[in-house]
Amino acid sequence: MTSAAAHDYSGVPQGAPVYELTNVSKTYARNQVVALQDVSLTLRKGSFTSVIGSSGCGKSTLLKIMAGLIPPTKGRVILQNKPVTGPRRDIGMMFQQATLFPWKTAAENIVLPIEIRDGKAAAKKAMEAAHDLLEMVGLKGFEDVYPNELSGGMAQRASICRMLITEPAVLLLDEPFSALDELSRDLMNMELQRICREQNATAFLVTHSIQEAVILSDDIVVMKPRPGRIAEVVPVDLPRPRTLDMMTTQKFGEIVDRIRAMLDKGEDM
Amino acid sequence: MTEFQTNHPTDEETVQETVWEQEVAFIDSVPRSVAMTFVFVVFIGTWQLVTALGMVSPIILPTPMETFKDMIFVGQNLLTGGYMLDSLWITILEVIYGFALAIAIGFSLGVLVGETAFGEKAVMPYLVAIDTMPKVAFAPLFVAWLGFGIESKVALAAFIATFPIVVGTAAGLHAADENARMLFKTMGASRMQTLIKMKLPTGLPQIFTGLKIGAVGVMAGAITGEFLGGGKGFGELIRVAASQLNTPRVFSLILYLSVVGLVLYLIVQWTQRRVVFWQKETVGSYDG
Ligand SMILES: Nc1ncnc2c1ncn2[C@@H]1O[C@H](COP(=O)(O)OP(=O)(O)OP(=O)(O)O)[C@@H](O)[C@H]1O
Numbered sequence: 135m136t137s138a139a140a141h142d143y144s145g146v147p148q149g150a151p152v153y154e155l156t157n158v159s160k161t162y163a164r165n166q167v168v169a170l171q172d173v174s175l176t177l178r179k180g181s182f183t184s185v186i187g188s189s190g191c192g193k194s195t196l197l198k199i200m201a202g203l204i205p206p207t208k209g210r211v212i213l214q215n216k217p218v219t220g221p222r223r224d225i226g227m228m229f230q231q232a233t234l235f236p237w238k239t240a241a242e243n244i245v246l247p248i249e250i251r252d253g254k255a256a257a258k259k260a261m262e263a264a265h266d267l268l269e270m271v272g273l274k275g276f277e278d279v280y281p282n283e284l285s286g287g288m289a290q291r292a293s294i295c296r297m298l299i300t301e302p303a304v305l306l307l308d309e310p311f312s313a314l315d316e317l318s319r320d321l322m323n324m325e326l327q328r329i330c331r332e333q334n335a336t337a338f339l340v341t342h343s344i345q346e347a348v349i350l351s352d353d354i355v356v357m358k359p360r361p362g363r364i365a366e367v368v369p370v371d372l373p374r375p376r377t378l379d380m381m382t383t384q385k386f387g388e389i390v391d392r393i394r395a396m397l398d399k400g401e402d403m
Numbered sequence: 404m405t406e407f408q409t410n411h412p413t414d415e416e417t418v419q420e421t422v423w424e425q426e427v428a429f430i431d432s433v434p435r436s437v438a439m440t441f442v443f444v445v446f447i448g449t450w451q452l453v454t455a456l457g458m459v460s461p462i463i464l465p466t467p468m469e470t471f472k473d474m475i476f477v478g479q480n481l482l483t484g485g486y487m488l489d490s491l492w493i494t495i496l497e498v499i500y501g502f503a504l505a506i507a508i509g510f511s512l513g514v515l516v517g518e519t520a521f522g523e524k525a526v527m528p529y530l531v532a533i534d535t536m537p538k539v540a541f542a543p544l545f546v547a548w549l550g551f552g553i554e555s556k557v558a559l560a561a562f563i564a565t566f567p568i569v570v571g572t573a574a575g576l577h578a579a580d581e582n583a584r585m586l587f588k589t590m591g592a593s594r595m596q597t598l599i600k601m602k603l604p605t606g607l608p609q610i611f612t613g614l615k616i617g618a619v620g621v622m623a624g625a626i627t628g629e630f631l632g633g634g635k636g637f638g639e640l641i642r643v644a645a646s647q648l649n650t651p652r653v654f655s656l657i658l659y660l661s662v663v664g665l666v667l668y669l670i671v672q673w674t675q676r677r678v679v680f681w682q683k684e685t686v687g688s689y690d691g
């Protein structure tokens with residue numbers, strides 16, 4: 135692995151394509167469900183993209199294929215000029231549940247990816263980085279606390295740290311905050327935006343919330359179900375950095391309405 | 404903006420506190436020690452009454468006093484290193500060896516069945532089939548194979564205790580949820596790493612449940628083995644006392660034996676609390 139400088143480890147210039155998906159299709163062999171059909175998508179370095187679409191339209195499937203967790207039936211996935219053929223270090227992933235392991239402290243949970251890949255000694259060395267990350271997400275002092283004593287939001291923060299510890303170039307997020315209440319969710323989203331900017335990471339977020347997609351994204355991929363495919367990619371030209379009060383602006387409302395109309399139309403198909 | 408009416412009490416007003424007594428039924432408010440003593444007294448009282456009124460023959464049911472006297476006698480014999488201590492020690496050894504064997508075999512089989520598709524498909528059906536048999540019926544076989552020494556008792560004890568440990572281990576390995584599996588996959592974990600760092604720790608509560616059931620079974624197995632296969636253990640003492648219609652002795656021997664079983668169970672439970680420190684107590688805690 136390349137060990138480049140802390141904040142731009144991938145070495146890819148801002149705006150250059152990082153992720154390239156070409157005609158990705160997925161049919162689950164088990165039940166012959168066509169989960170994805172001819173999905174082509176390019177993510178640019180440092181961009182934030184959200185996917186939105188009705189339940190079962192293949193969002194999680196798309197994310198799993200991008201992460202190298204399951205193979206596509208057809209098509210090509212390229213990340214940083216290398217085809218994705220399995221889990222990779224330059225991919226960070228986060229799921230709906232925080233999934234911290236109760237027998238490890240917060241810090242130990244965070245260095246787990248290092249422990250798995252490089253062994254216990256490397257994990258020990260990464261402890262300091264874990265402490266820094268915990269401080270960054272406002273969990274200073276919780277390093278040695280076991281997950282049982284963390285609130286849902288705190289656990290999600292810790293799992294963000296676990297995703298970031300390997301300094302991934304892209305972050306794949308599958309409804310990471312949907313288990314949180316709206317208030318903490320908004321705060322976590324702002325936190326996420328700050329982290330992505332700070333680390334210059336490319337983010338790809340699956341969400342059910344149109345507001346969340348609009349406030350965070352540069353582009354919103356709207357998907358249609360059965361078979362899952364891309365209906366449209368909507369650019370969001372709100373200025374950066376985004377703030378929560380942008381949610382009350384007219385422009386924000388217009389984009390939300392536009393996407394909602396698209397999703398409603400999708401339901402009829 | 405909407406204006407909200409706030410309800411701060413002024414100085415003159417006294418705050419109406421809403422501290423209230425939660426209603427607890429009297430019987431639930433009794434401390435554990437008192438409740439246990441109460442049940443004990445009722446039990447002994449009924450026993451005394453039944454025997455004192457001559458409702459059953461003293462050969463079938465001795466009085467509490469007789470039993471108590473015999474317990475003291477047996478206790479003295481044990482403490483002074485009498486022949487009963489030798490017997491008890493033999494039974495304890497059978498239990499220890501049997502449990503160790505059951506843990507080794509049960510855990511290995513549990514991993515085979517819980518982790519590999521081959522084990523699940525090809526081994527599990529046979530285990531289920533054997534498990535549904537009355538395992539005690541194998542005792543004469545073990546005696547025929549291994550003789551009248553402690554080996555045949557160890558075998559029966561281990562045989563009975565193995566199955567709950569297999570089931571507990573296999574169930575434990577299936578306890579990890581989809582998210583945890585996905586997470587380990589994204590981290591590029593090998594199968595061995597996933598097993599050791601995730602599935603086994605996740606399954607520890609179930610594994611310990613299996614161990615606890617096994618600990619009870621191992622005692623039953625050792626004593627049954629002694630009943631059916633002779634030898635010099637505590638079970639033999641019970642059998643002899645019963646054949647001599649020395650019922651108080653039978654009662655007091657059983658009581659001492661149950662102490663051994665209880666200690667074994669408590670050791671497993673204590674280990675569980677140590678090892679699975681994150682597991683919440685499910686009983687006995689009221690407000691967190
Ligand atoms: N492992 C699987 N085996 C078979 N079919 C699957 C599998 N996973 C998903 N599917 C099917 O593929 C389709 C897409 O599922 P997917 O989980 O990608 O949807 P989603 O957009 O993430 O939905 P949600 O918003 O509810 O999370 C669904 O019809 C689902 O039934």
Ligand SMILES: [Mg+2]
Binds near residue numbers: 193194195
């Ligand atoms: Mg999904």
